[in-house]
Amino acid sequence: MAPSPVAAKPYKEVRDLNEDQKLALLDIWKQAEAMVKGMTMTDTVKEEFLSAIFDNGWTTKDAEPEPPEIVDRKHKQTSVLAGTFKEDLPIKDGAKDSIHRKKGKAAYLKVHVGGAAQSIGWIWTDARGRTVNKAFIELSQSEDELQRKVVLLYDKSEKQRILPYNVDVAIYIARHRILSWSKHGFPVHTPGEDNRFELFKPLILCVQLLAHHRQLINSLEAGVSASQSSMATIQYHPMD
Known part of the structure; x- marks a missing residue:
């Protein structure tokens, strides 16, 4: 009507x-x-x-x-406290010294989501969101637990x-x-x-991307296993 x-x-x-x-x-x-x-x-x-x-x-x-x-995403919405720095972080040529990169200061684990492939990445940062090497961080808990927490926070x-x-x-x-x-x-x-x-x-x-990636990995592993099994049955026949 x-x-x-x-x-x-x-x-x-x-x-x-x-x-x-x-x-x-x-x-x-x-x-x-x-x-x-x-x-x-x-x-x-x-x-x-x-x-x-x-x-x-x-x-x-x-x-x-x-x-x-x-509104843009903020650091506190994508990162969780991961621990503290074991020592002062090295200063790169031309970079300014920062109080946030000193021994004992807070280190964070950030999750990065997006891109054309809708990928997930894990980034270690200081309090200002600048990347750091994980080797300089004294973790407060396991990396798995930190990843779980930052996924819940991000979502x-x-x-x-x-x-x-x-x-x-x-x-x-x-x-x-x-x-x-x-x-x-x-x-x-x-x-x-x-x-x-x-x-x-x-x-x-x-959580949706992780489930999708897990599905892809399982599918790939199944395909590789099937291929390996198939190859194992092929026998070598020497040429006359």
Whole structure:
């Protein structure tokens, strides 16, 4: 059934929307849900999302909304305390001496996630995030335990960074739709919307990548073992 048409008019609260318009706005969240893990739509989410569009008194009389900006990851969100330095770290030519690289100062294990291959890397750093050699660190606990802790920290922090940003993107897209309705009526195509959907960021968690890498390793090991078994059955036949 085609949506009921609505003439151009101002919008200042959820009650100004009819049911077809609400469904059109909730469709934004559904598309985000398909693109980003963790954006599950429940009945509570539906109500909160529609209300959030008009948060802080937003109306169609306001200026065109600006796109949201995602916050950068911070050192404390990607690193855990790993121990202390056994001695003062060597100073490279041209580098300044730093109190953070002295004997007894804190050393950290950082997890790096990303890149085209969505890889995971482990980096040892000082308190300022500059890389150091693991050999200079007196570890406070096992490396396995440190890796477990930094994975949990990273994933928790990444959810808190990505998901609220994606909610802001959904609200940003919704407000642009409503602005179009206020000028041209409903339903109507909203110019530039495809570009706005590209603002959504994927939620990439360490635990998911580790499981994927583990699967690849198991598959490779099985393939190598099968090849070795096959080669072992090949007998050498000397040429006449």
